[in-house]
Amino acid sequence: MTFSLGWKMTGLRTRKTLVLGVLVSVALLATACYNLKTGDVQVGGAINFTLPAFPETGPHAVQIFTEMHYQPSYRVQEGPRLLPPEGSVPVTGAEILPTSMEGFKALEVPREFSRKYDGADAWHTYQVNCLVCHGVSLDGKGPITTLIGADGDLAYDKGPFPADLRADPTKNSTDGELFGFISGGGRQGLAVRLRGRDSTSPMPEFAKLLNEEDRWALVQFLRATIGPPE
Numbered sequence: 254m255t256f257s258l259g260w261k262m263t264g265l266r267t268r269k270t271l272v273l274g275v276l277v278s279v280a281l282l283a284t285a286c287y288n289l290k291t292g293d294v295q296v297g298g299a300i301n302f303t304l305p306a307f308p309e310t311g312p313h314a315v316q317i318f319t320e321m322h323y324q325p326s327y328r329v330q331e332g333p334r335l336l337p338p339e340g341s342v343p344v345t346g347a348e349i350l351p352t353s354m355e356g357f358k359a360l361e362v363p364r365e366f367s368r369k370y371d372g373a374d375a376w377h378t379y380q381v382n383c384l385v386c387h388g389v390s391l392d393g394k395g396p397i398t399t400l401i402g403a404d405g406d407l408a409y410d411k412g413p414f415p416a417d418l419r420a421d422p423t424k425n426s427t428d429g430e431l432f433g434f435i436s437g438g439g440r441q442g443l444a445v446r447l448r449g450r451d452s453t454s455p456m457p458e459f460a461k462l463l464n465e466e467d468r469w470a471l472v473q474f475l476r477a478t479i480g481p482p483e
């Protein structure tokens with residue numbers, strides 16, 4: 254509608270100019286030449302620019318995007334990756350567990366986890382993950398131990414009984430050791446693990462089940478319940 258109106262109003266002169274313009278463009282394009290080998294393009298001797306040069310035979314990548322960040326050469330020119338200074342200690346990223354008992358012994362509750370510690374949360378984590386074996390009062394008499402038949406016939410026959418966590422060996426362990434026992438599947442489990450063998454302890458390796466923060470929360474929960482080493 255608007256289009257036809259426009260034609261009517263432009264009149265004969267404008268129409269002539271338009272036709273002339275189209276003819277000139279066609280003539281220019283007809284004289285344009287594109288050099289396949291160099292990619293140079295000349296339009297009517299007046300406009301010059303360069304298109305990608307295509308080899309006459311063989312495969313070549315179709316150039317669709319010409320922006321710089323799509324070019325492979327752009328990536329090549331990226332600066333080299335900066336490595337951390339030698340001897341620096343990672344503070345983010347995957348958890349790295351010590352590889353020796355001494356390494357665990359020396360660990361302390363990381364400040365970020367002691368600051369965030371919530372006793373009720375930790376008790377909940379204990380109920381879900383530990384209570385079945387270690388019991389409500391940490392005495393090692395969890396519901397799982399009732400699977401032992403009256404005639405001494407063991408239905409629960411997967412190795413040692415759950416440890417009494419109120420006993421001296423546990424109480425006199427450092428926070429780091431407790432963290433190790435929880436992470437590595439008990440005292441025996443961890444010892445075997447550190448020797449590079451699969452744990453034979455019935456206690457699961459909680460490093461695979463609970464994150465670092467939850468395991469440190471359990472250490473703090475144990476310590477708060479059983480008291481400091483003597």
Ligand code: HEC
Nearest residue numbers: 382383386413414415416422423434439440441442454456
């Ligand atoms: C399937 C049963 C089971 C579950 C679940 C379990 N444990 Fe254990 N735990 C054991 C057994 C059995 C031992 C003794 C054998 C050993 O130390 O390897 C033990 C040992 C330990 C010890 C070492 C005690 C010592 O001083 O020798 C700690 C600490 C401990 N458990 C804490 C936990 C915590 C915390 C949880 C929950 C995250 C947990 N356990 C879940 C069975 C279990």
